[in-house]
Amino acid sequence: MPQDPHCLSLLARRLAAHGPLSNEDHAAIFALPCDVRTLDAARYIVREGEPPSICAVLISGFAYRQKLTSDGVRQIVSLLIPGEPLDFQSLFLSVADHSIQALTEAEIGFIPRPQMHALLVARPAVARAVLINSLVEASIGREWLLNVGRRDARARLAHFLCEFAVRMDAQGLGNSGGYEVPMTQEQLGDVLGLTAVHVNRTLRALEGDGLLKRDGRRIIFTRWADLRAEADFSARYLHLDQTAPAGAAQPG
Amino acid sequence: MPQDPHCLSLLARRLAAHGPLSNEDHAAIFALPCDVRTLDAARYIVREGEPPSICAVLISGFAYRQKLTSDGVRQIVSLLIPGEPLDFQSLFLSVADHSIQALTEAEIGFIPRPQMHALLVARPAVARAVLINSLVEASIGREWLLNVGRRDARARLAHFLCEFAVRMDAQGLGNSGGYEVPMTQEQLGDVLGLTAVHVNRTLRALEGDGLLKRDGRRIIFTRWADLRAEADFSARYLHLDQTAPAGAAQPG
DNA sequence: CGTTATCTTGACCGTCGTCAAACAGGGTGG
DNA sequence: CCACCCTGTTTGACGACGGTCAAGATAACG
16 A cells, blocks of 8 residues: 555644654654545545444545434534544444544545554554544534533634634644635534524624624634634633644634 | 552443453552542532643542533533543643533542553553543534534433433443433533523423323333434444443333 | 526524523421 | 421423525536
8 A cells, every 4th residue: 555645744743743752653653554535525434333444634625523313414523624633533443423524625545444553552652642632622522512502603603713713723724814614504504503594694793793704715804802702712622732832823 | 548449340340341451451450549539519520721630430429521601601511420430531631621520429539640641551451441431422422412403402301311321221320210310400401502491391391292201300211212212312322332241221 | 608506685483591480399497 | 396498390471592494696617
């Protein structure tokens, strides 16, 4: 199987942010085989209920984790941005409890499970970083639960926009001119537990109040501090001190 | 520091369910120091924002993880039942992103962080079990997000009741006569993203439709299959094959 | 230039929240 | 033993946030 230095360096950088890795750790990561494929938007990467098969890193584009109720209503439970590991939990569990789908066209590096597993056994520091990565994801999940359970549509949407911006910044994907939110209003609704119609109204309300400007799907933060206040946003739950070398810069 | 065989055997049993542990692994667990204390209901075990200090196992009673919005509205993001590890994530993260509070009077075994940390370094199989435990918790969190985001109050409440029953069974705390749900309707609301008033109405509606009977806080499942169907409940996300030696028995 | 997905808007409705009051139960102290 | 809490449950009236349905406007795309 081929290797892909870019994919592996993304992975190494992400893991190194969660804890110091030795030269040997780095070398072991860079020895991984890695098959890069480009998937169209909406393609499934993992399907709920299936036995785990893959172990992947998102190189470019976006993906999400989703669950469905029996009557087909969707909830997006996690948004994955470039550089993030995709399905390392499959190394340890025997069925997928959720699906993973490409949100946009996405480049994904596939690493065979046996090699990844061997790496984690041989290199405890790497295993530790993978564990921390999953703890941070779980923390984000808890904040989403608070968001969906206890904040109204306006704060909920604002909160998501803040989180997206801060996470992108922390991954070094910041963009001072604003952010292209890579999803339709329907998908935003699926993240927030709202309908597309209400997302639309809420977005326009925020825009109408001057808290942001929009240009297509690009969001420009005109009054970041105010938006953040409306969102009741604090970056603590992102554990950025254990995710990025330095704290994330504020967008805007 | 004293030891407590009961606390350590609970921990060992829980971890062994996530993957095979050798005799050495068991011996290492049983060598841990463990200080058991009884906490009153509502006592804080961990406070959001504080540096992590403890590492604990819930021996008896119940606890929950919670987060607050800035205006003081609470969301319970996780319910912890006897036998479950309480705050192992504190071993790896530098701030607590949520609070942990005793729900009822609870016996808790406190293990010093250094010793726990040493155990995980020395015994990879134990570290693996701890990781799997956190993955299962994250899976439950995702299901809760689906529940709160996409199911109406009736299904949401029914779903929680099913989950509680199945988890209790899986921990060997099953009770054929029904389950004492150890929380007020207000706390149930905080789990479900509802108000106490609406929880009350929904509970009575379920009772009125004959899907369950109540005796104080005891819930008797009169029509388990129907309740489960209303709840859209499937136990897959609990990963019981990696939690308990055998599949959980159905209550009722 | 037609076709489709996405966004936008309006009218209407229902679930759930809010407020308030009554009721039950358990503990405490007189 | 009874009065008096205090917490938790129950119930009703009312209102609002967000859902539903439907249509039209834009934009993306072949």
